[in-house]
Amino acid sequence: MDSCKSFVLNPCHVDILSPSYSNETFIEQTKDQGPLSMTSSYQSPEEASQSISQATVTLYNTGVPQTLTHTPTFLIDYWFQTVCATWNSFDSAKNLNRSVALEAFAYSEGLACSLQSMAAAYLAEYLPHFRGIAISTTLAAIQAIRRELSKTLCPQVLPRHLLLSMFCIGTSACWTDPLQFGLPFLKETKTILQSYKQSKHLLSKDDQDALLFFNNSTMYWDMLCSIIDAQDPEIIDPPATSSAMPSQPSSSQSSLHPWTGVSTEIMELFFRSILLCKGFRARMTHDHRQSSRSLQAALYYIKEARELYQRLKSFPIPAEQDICDTGDTWTPKSHLVQIAEAYRLAATAHLYQTFSDLRNQDTSLNGGSLVDAEYRVLELGSNIIRILEKIPLASGTRCIQPLLCLTAGILMKFDVPVINPQTHTPKLLSDLLSADLRSAPTAAHQDPPFGDIRHNTLLSPVTTKRCIEVSQGRRFVLERLSILETSLPPKPIRVVKQLVQAVWAAYDGQGAGSQVHWIDIMAKSNLRTIFG
Incomplete structure (x- = not known):
């Protein structure tokens, strides 16, 4: 010694x-x-x-x-x-x-x-x-x-x-x-x-x-660093999931960790999901010319995503009775179990959003349509939000919630383009709001853009229900992030809010079928920080 x-x-x-x-x-x-x-x-x-x-x-x-x-x-x-x-x-x-x-x-x-x-x-x-x-x-x-x-x-x-x-x-x-x-x-x-x-x-x-x-x-x-830091701008080979990730909880599953919670394995699977999504998006963004090598790489990513998805579906979240108490009255072990389930859903959601083949195949096997596949992505985000709603605001798990809020937020996408009246008819709208209410309507009020707006507001009941669900989800995400901003160091949380809103703005301009991806927006806008 x-x-x-x-x-x-x-x-x-x-x-x-x-x-x-x-x-x-x-x-x-x-x-x-x-x-x-x-x-x-x-x-x-x-x-x-x-x-x-x-x-x-x-x-x-x-x-x-x-x-x-x-x-x-x-x-x-x-x-x-x-x-x-x-x-x-x-x-x-x-x-x-x-x-x-x-x-x-x-x-x-x-x-x-x-x-x-x-x-x-x-x-x-x-x-x-x-x-x-x-x-x-x-x-x-x-x-x-x-x-x-x-x-x-x-x-x-x-x-x-x-x-x-x-x-x-x-x-x-x-x-x-x-x-x-x-x-x-x-x-x-x-x-x-x-x-x-x-x-x-x-x-x-x-x-x-x-x-x-x-x-x-x-x-x-x-x-956290790998999610946001481009250490090597060159396209790297996809990480293999077959031998790197555990297929079942380890013997240390019942132990607690203040950052990874009750399941370090779930965090590892989430980590792997993000890396696959980043690598696949990098391939799609940089490989403008199709080649046998690029096609093989894309197929390899899809294969890895499918394997990871199956692991996420079957991975058991630890039961409360198998976990020791935290010793913290503000954060009982039930909160950590809920967070683990939310991260499992979040990892699945990132795969679903990035790999269209994965969600389309999964939906078709269950007799659904492409519309159902898109709704499945939204459903995953809504399920994450429901879990977060159950956890009290005073819970200590708030320090590991920003990534969940980010994930839920980027899944909140309308299925129709958002019409902005100020873009189409700024002067006409101003005239309408300032006109004498007893005067006869003018011909200007029949301007074609107003017809477009009326047409786009005649939405089907299904679309309206989805729009309401998306709007409620967005509102929750912003409210929760605002609360986290006051109870955690605020600068990183502000970046998360800005990123989520930038993604929504891009979604709203394109509507259904949008190819916008949050990873691309994060890289382009440099809205990155430690999201946890």
Whole structure:
């Protein structure tokens, strides 16, 4: 174990634990308030006291004026009180992100600065004077992470604090700039985890569990980046599903993860679905000339999509009784089961929308028509919305709902073109609204465009029902995103809203049979960010 000595960090010399504050309070009191807690509201006072004691935090010191606020202390406390619950779908002692942060921030400079950076970035949206603090703490965190990366890691001890530091900085980069995806941190995280995967047998049981946890975290982060980041503009070969994806839940299915929920496998299938759709759209967009190679590639994508679709149809969502409790009253395990089912539907919906052969074949086998096939896509979106409607707005799963809202939104397509009166008859409409109501109608009121509008409003009952369903779905998506915008870091959510509305605008201009695809619009408009 001598080789591990270099791995253990000395107490960090950033502001939060600087020598000048060595005997000062870490959780300060004010004249009117008791000491702040390093733990979230779900803990009892006894649990909070025990947790803080374990973190070797020195409490109140009379040498510090009670009216002062120590900014690093405030930010770290705010991370435990608010940001941690916002960043995870459930937050309790079973959330390893919280546990690692609580046990390591006092000795890991990189982690301490990373927690401050996240808290400052979260607060900066509503408290502008934290913007400068967010930048300075991020710089300090990156410098500390670089120093820790330069050290030789002990193969017998998983560097949890270093991994969590990179997750914190990397996944929260979009809170300040939506176009920052944290890719350098993701790359380093993958490298470290891969090295420890090869020497897994040297780790303790706790570290092996932590390795699995961080691997799942990396998979989720990688999925989010792959959805929106064109790392290689060249068309790549489609990923194979036959050997890469599990056909049934693994033995770890009953475990919980604050990002992937109750089923990491479902997230992997969703990830695979998006990659297939992106690859297929890239082929269709770039291959303007048909060739035997392009046709073979298209057929290969379709084959992979069919295999993945069959897996999604038969993949069992874990039952509640087989899942351990979250320990979070705001997020019972039933919410995570519902989210898993929603992601299964979302993965299916992306395949249906992208691969017309898939939905047409599936519908024809059931005796349906092409109209039924198009409606099936809408039905999947409506089912996702129904699931989200059942989950309370206060549920911690809101942090993994943006992708579901995006998916449901892009499925809400009218089956007729939308007529815009202002485009056809701006002056005539203005004249009508300002004319004397007792005067005789003028010949201008018989303008042909009005006839077109009247004709297009005489919709069949089926079309009207679908239009109403689409309009209600769109309204829900916008309302839910607006709520998420106020309860999550808002900048990424605004990008999701803009993307959904851009897709709708493109749909509405073409109506039924539209070839518009959200992936193309995202790439063209650069409306991309971390959607989760």
